[in-house]
Ligand SMILES: NC(=O)C1=CN([C@@H]2O[C@H](COP(=O)(O)OP(=O)(O)OC[C@H]3O[C@@H](n4cnc5c(N)ncnc54)[C@H](O)[C@@H]3O)[C@@H](O)[C@H]2O)C=CC1
């Protein structure tokens with residue numbers, strides 16, 4: 284009986300998400316190359332490539348970005364123009380309207396799609412469906428353990444190590460959140476892209492010393508009803524800024540490319 288061959292995968296990034304993707308795939312689909320700025324120890328030299336052209340030369344069926352906004356900016360258009368679908372987790376890169384336009388044009392030119400993973404959040408498909416009915420208001424709160432905000436501009440606003448209760452340090456729209464906190468506000472961007480856009484999506488970011496998980500709260504209202512989604516995502520073992528669910532949202536998409544039944 285005929286079956287769909289698993290996709291040949293090219294990865295961008297060799298950090299926490301990339302490694303978790305490879306672990307969860309467990310050989311179910313071949314990784315043909317990995318492009319990373321600072322590869323970690325233990326990366327198989329046979330997989331390592333230096334440039335996006337080298338990655339494309341390995342004839343992948345799909346490229347998966349798990350490296351950050353800069354990687355989307357640096358390689359996204361080249362990948363799409365070359366006629367390869369690109370899955371990204373660094374969705375906040377699209378908060379830059381010029382880059383979003385360039386990527387959209389490149390995808391059309393290449394005849395392929397830029398696919399945004401749902402990442403660390405649940406409920407994105409419901410939000411995206413409710414958009415068709417008409418949305419009035421979308422709110423998102425990103426709440427992480429205080430120290431998960433180290434290395435971000437939150438450090439200039441709060442003494443993270445001394446916090447004893449939750450502190451809201453950002454209130455604004457999803458565009459500002461995504462551009463100011465590129466490693467921590469991709470969910471805000473994904474919510475914006477699925478719902479009512481970067482400028483109308485209301486965002487709060489919270490440093491919370493009382494929690495050990497990454498808590499994401501989403502509420503939206505419109506013609507299809509009122510919805511509330513709250514998740515407490517386990518941080519990934521490799522990077523406490525990143526929820527474990529993020530890598531699995533990519534693997535889910537990759538499995539879907541070859542599965543006889545897709546959900
Ligand atoms: N959509 C979502 O819900 C989420 C998205 N993210 C995004 O995923 C990104 C990666 O997360 P982690 O794997 O936890 O980070 P990490 O810091 O563990 O790994 C990042 C990897 O990307 C590589 N890299 C960075 N810039 C690069 C470039 N320009 N070219 C090639 N390689 C480059 C680094 O060398 C490293 O191997 C985050 O920066 C964030 O943008 C993270 C968490 C959730």
Ligand SMILES: O=C([O-])CC(=O)C(=O)O
Pocket residue numbers: 403465466467468469470471497516524525526527529
């Ligand atoms: O992994 C998470 O919990 C969310 C995250 O970093 C992001 O939105 O960029």
